[in-house]
Amino acid sequence: MSLSFLDTISRWTIPFLLLVVPLVGFLRKVPVYEAFVEGAEEGFTTAVKIIPFLVGMMVAISVFRASGAMEALSHAVEPLTSRVGIPSEVLPLAIMRPLSGSGVLGMATELMKTHGPDSLIGRLASVMQGTTDTTFFVLTVYFGSVGIKKYRYSIVTGLTADITGFIASVYICNLIFR
Amino acid sequence: MLNIIWLLLLASGIIVAAVNGNIEVVTQAALSSARGAVKVCFDLIGIMALWLGIMKIAEKAGMIQGLARLMKPLIRRLFPTIPPDHPAMGAVILNLSANMLGLGNAATPFGMKAMQELQQLNKKSDEASEAMCTFLALNTSCITLVPATIIGVRVSFASANPTEIVGPCIFATAIAMTIAITLDYWFRRYSPWRRIP
Numbered sequence: 001m002s003l004s005f006l007d008t009i010s011r012w013t014i015p016f017l018l019l020v021v022p023l024v025g026f027l028r029k030v031p032v033y034e035a036f037v038e039g040a041e042e043g044f045t046t047a048v049k050i051i052p053f054l055v056g057m058m059v060a061i062s063v064f065r066a067s068g069a070m071e072a073l074s075h076a077v078e079p080l081t082s083r084v085g086i087p088s089e090v091l092p093l094a095i096m097r098p099l100s101g102s103g104v105l106g107m108a109t110e111l112m113k114t115h116g117p118d119s120l121i122g123r124l125a126s127v128m129q130g131t132t133d134t135t136f137f138v139l140t141v142y143f144g145s146v147g148i149k150k151y152r153y154s155i156v157t158g159l160t161a162d163i164t165g166f167i168a169s170v171y172i173c174n175l176i177f178r
Numbered sequence: 179m180l181n182i183i184w185l186l187l188l189a190s191g192i193i194v195a196a197v198n199g200n201i202e203v204v205t206q207a208a209l210s211s212a213r214g215a216v217k218v219c220f221d222l223i224g225i226m227a228l229w230l231g232i233m234k235i236a237e238k239a240g241m242i243q244g245l246a247r248l249m250k251p252l253i254r255r256l257f258p259t260i261p262p263d264h265p266a267m268g269a270v271i272l273n274l275s276a277n278m279l280g281l282g283n284a285a286t287p288f289g290m291k292a293m294q295e296l297q298q299l300n301k302k303s304d305e306a307s308e309a310m311c312t313f314l315a316l317n318t319s320c321i322t323l324v325p326a327t328i329i330g331v332r333v334s335f336a337s338a339n340p341t342e343i344v345g346p347c348i349f350a351t352a353i354a355m356t357i358a359i360t361l362d363y364w365f366r367r368y369s370p371w372r373r374i375p
Contacts, residue, residue: 010279010324017232025235032235039234043226046290047219054215060187062211066203067195069187099187109331117337123346126332130325130347131354133318138289139180142314143306145290146297150305153365154314155179157358161319165354172346 046145053144057136061099070095085174089121093128098135098162105129124173132165133158222286229287233269242268256316256359257309259299266295270313277317280324289317308366308373312359319358321351 025032064070074091082088089111096104108125115121135158143151195204236242246253246267253260253267260266269292276285292313300307306314325347332340365371 007324007326010281010326013276013279013281014284021232021236021239021241024241025239028239030235030238035235035238036231038231039237040227040231042234042291042294043228043230043287044223046230046287046294047223047226050222051216051219054219055212056184058211058215058218059208060184060191062207062214063191063195063204064187065191066207067191067200068198069191069194072194073190105327105331108328112331112335117332117335117340122332122335122337123343126325126328126343127346127350129328130322130343131350133320135318136183138318139314141286142289142293142317143310146293148297148304148306148310151180152306152311153362153369153371154306154311155183157311157315157361157365158318160361161315161354161358164357165319165350168350168353169346172349176346 050141050144053140057140058100061103061136065096065100065103084170086170087121087124089115090124090128093125094166097128097132097166098159099137101134101137104134120173120177123177124169127169127173128166131169132162135159135162225283226287226290229284230291233272233288233291237265237268242272244268245271256312259307260296260309264295264299266292266299266309269295270316273313274316274320277320278323280322280326282327311365312362315358315362316355319351319355321348321355323348 022032022036025035070092074088074095078088078091081091086094093104093107093111096107108129111125112122117123117126135155139151139154139158143149143154191207192201192204195201233242242265243263246265247263249267249271250262253271254262257267257270269288273285273288273292276282276288293310296307296310296313297303299309323344325344328343329340332343
């Protein structure tokens with residue numbers, strides 16, 4: 001019941017915002033259309049500004065993945081991770097998760113196709129997908145859009161959160177789905 | 179840090195491809211992903227324009243500042259360097275809310291708007307400020323209450339209970355988020371990267 005409630009919120013948010021914001025703006029005497037265009041122009045320049053950052057990141061990630069380096073890495077850490085209850089099938093997913101959103105969704109879909117969505121691997125892939133974020137994508141795009149070059153400690157924080165989320169996903173899935 | 183990671187990804191990829199004897203994969207991957215990156219940005223343009231347009235109306239109507247004021251008690255603790263009713267806080271809240279509801283399309287424009295506002299308060303324009311690091315720590319570890327995409331995938335493979343993963347997701351993100359906030363706090367206060375005022 002609570003979930004369908006959340007789902008309803010999620011479906012109504014955008015239409016709600018699209019109605020209420022211009023309406024309130026109009027009532028508060030904002031020239032709504034002109035303000036919209038002014039903001040939209042900023043959106044355009046921001047999207048164009050992030051192109052170089054995205055190209056740099058996506059090229060490196062794609063070379064890393066296509067060359068088989070990612071597979072080699074997951075093979076290398078497998079003996080270690082299998083001991084703590086991490087199925088080797090989900091390792092590439094964990095490695096790719098901070099790097100690429102679309103790549104990982106493809107991998108999770110593949111895992112569910114092969115093992116079924118209600119297998120431990122399928123469930124684990126789902127939980128990992130819903131838990132961690134594409135940290136590198138977010139950092140590159142967000143910092144890039146305002147011209148920040150020194151990220152300071154934010155990469156460490158983001159990656160630690162991803163690893164924590166991954167370990168927590170494995171733990172909880174082993175606990176309730178096994 | 180990012181320089182090293184970037185180089186490692188690229189170099190290890192090329193070396194592995196060379197060892198495996200399929201070096202042509204590198205060329206193909208590099209060229210097609212470069213084109214792909216621009217395509218992603220072009221897809222973003224429309225969405226960015228839409229949401230930042232709506233946000234400009236909300237800003238001019240004072241709604242963003244109002245939202246920030248509403249969340250003041252929480253915000254003040256997490257972002258001590260930002261004035262509580264600054265528009266940056268409104269954008270941060272919108273971004274995090276969109277993330278939680280699984281509205282990825284709306285989250286990115288709000289997030290970039292937040293970064294732009296935070297940048298105006300940043301004293302060193304090429305270096306991330308404390309507030310930016312906290313914001314990104316929250317953003318990347320943020321809980322998703324409705325992981326819509328993955329539920330959709332589970333439905334398409336005929337899962338008996340497609341939404342059963344929501345509870346575990348909330349559990350795992352809650353832990354990840356706690357760690358992220360704690361770590362960020364520690365870095366801000368005690369690490370060698372902290373800014374000495």
